[in-house]
Amino acid sequence: MKSFPRTILAIGAIPLLSVSLLCHQAQAQGPITGSITWGGSVELDTTSAGTANQVTAWHGTSTTPISGAPKVETVQGDLATFINVGDGTSFSAPWTFNSPPGMIINPFWSVDGFTFNLASSTVTARTSSAVGVTGTGTVSGHGFTPTAGTFSFSTQDPGAGNPQTFSFSAATVVPEGSTLALFGFGGACLAGARFLRRKD
Secondary structure (H helix, E strand, O other): OOHHHHHHHHHHHHHHHHHHHHHHHHHOOOEOOEEEEEEEEEEEOOOOOOOOOEEEEEEOOOOEOOOOOOEEEEEEEHHHHOOOOOEEOEEOOOEEOOEOOOOOEEEEEEEOOEEEEEEEEEEEEEOOOEEEEEEEEEEEEOOOEOEEEEEEEEEEOOOOOOOOEEEEEEEEEEOOHHHHHHHHHHHHHHHHHHHHHHHO
């Protein structure tokens, strides 16, 4: 008779656990969609953007929430619900342009509860006075599913003023929902093709 109440307690605990898990899943949001751009200035490891390999410091004109940081110029999609134009963004420094895959910078940038972990980056364009870099990584924050995104950066030699400070522009883009659906459909097709190949 003494074991009977324990059994009832154990059975009663299972539905409570299930309800707790369902509530947690209901709060999770889907992948992030949208884009964000910044403007500001950087210090480089050389006196010309054309020969630079690294950003050693980031600067900007933002006043909130980080004064003197690169500021958000435009923001769209899910990101716009939480991030405001003009908000200061924290960027990681130093940052080497050619960062090999697996050398994750966590976080590379962060603003208003969103972060971007840079997984790799590479120089995609270079002239005698400018450099362009693209990278890949993951955007996360505010309960959204961490989402793959791309980062683009460009800077050029200044026309006048401080030769150690270079203006820059940058953007991070996360895929639209239709792009995510295509990735999912393509993955399903590849899985189906492998399954059919195994049957032959």
